[in-house]
Amino acid sequence: MSQKNPANRATRDYLENIKKQGHGSVLEHANYSLLLEGVSRSLTHELVRHRAGFAYSQLSQRYVDESEANFVVPPAIVGDEALETEWRTQIDQAQKSYVRLVEHLMERYGWVADKVHRRKMSREAARGVLPNSTETKIVVTANARAWRTMLELRSSEGAELEIRRCAIAMLKLLHRETPAFFSDFEIYQAEDRREAARIVYHKV
Ligand SMILES: Cc1cc2nc3c(=O)[nH]c(=O)nc-3n(C[C@H](O)[C@H](O)[C@H](O)COP(=O)(O)OP(=O)(O)OC[C@H]3O[C@@H](n4cnc5c(N)ncnc54)[C@H](O)[C@@H]3O)c2cc1C
Numbered sequence: 035m036s037q038k039n040p041a042n043r044a045t046r047d048y049l050e051n052i053k054k055q056g057h058g059s060v061l062e063h064a065n066y067s068l069l070l071e072g073v074s075r076s077l078t079h080e081l082v083r084h085r086a087g088f089a090y091s092q093l094s095q096r097y098v099d100e101s102e103a104n105f106v107v108p109p110a111i112v113g114d115e116a117l118e119t120e121w122r123t124q125i126d127q128a129q130k131s132y133v134r135l136v137e138h139l140m141e142r143y144g145w146v147a148d149k150v151h152r153r154k155m156s157r158e159a160a161r162g163v164l165p166n167s168t169e170t171k172i173v174v175t176a177n178a179r180a181w182r183t184m185l186e187l188r189s190s191e192g193a194e195l196e197i198r199r200c201a202i203a204m205l206k207l208l209h210r211e212t213p214a215f216f217s218d219f220e221i222y223q224a225e226d227r228r229e230a231a232r233i234v235y236h237k238v
Pocket of ligand 1: 083084085086087183187188192193194
């Protein structure tokens with residue numbers, strides 16, 4: 035109402051100006067929730083560092099059995115047979131060790147009457163041997179301003195490869211859903227022959 039609009043500009047133009055002027059708080063009204071699957075715990079460890087405007091709910095390794103967990107191959111290793119074999123050998127050993135530890139801990143805590151609690155006690159200790167590559171699931175809700183900040187940092191060439199790949203996928207999805215909020219991101223092929231993104235209206 036404070037802005038006369040004799041030129042009859044569209045909402046998209048209005049939002050373009052908001053981004054350009056850096057009026058980030060206006061972008062906080064719109065929230066988007068994404069469910070991420072097939073990502074590693076090292077990725078989510080980095081993701082949850084983004085606090086302002088974010089909410090997370092992640093699979094619990096205390097309550098959920100990880101004896102048949104999947105593991106995410108780090109992108110830098112994919113395609114090199116020797117590296118993949120080295121990585122896979124460690125993963126297999128870790129998972130076997132996890133299963134053995136849970137079995138022994140269940141015996142050790144046999145005096146705990148509540149079986150759910152006993153399982154939780156066993157898994158929360160045994161998970162210590164599970165690697166960063168363990169697959170996890172996480173629901174992420176954030177407002178458009180927060181998404182923009184996180185995606186700028188994590189889709190850049192300086193970001194770790196797995197989170198960068200994930201950020202590009204999220205960016206494409208959010209851009210499709212709501213182009214006005216994310217149209218100033220440009221996805222390009224970086225020198226390392228992987229996709230990266232840069233933003234026009236950087237907010238400090
Ligand atoms: C390439 C890369 C490498 C990294 N390497 C490391 C590393 O080696 N070690 C490490 O520990 N972390 C590392 N990080 C994580 C980084 O330090 C930040 O924790 C992460 O990027 C989240 O940024 P943020 O705190 O700005 O985000 P958010 O917490 O989402 O905050 C967004 C913005 O809100 C404001 N804000 C939020 N909370 C406060 C507050 N309490 N007080 C004042 N202002 C606030 C600030 O303006 C902030 O920039 C790395 C991140 C990247 C992208």
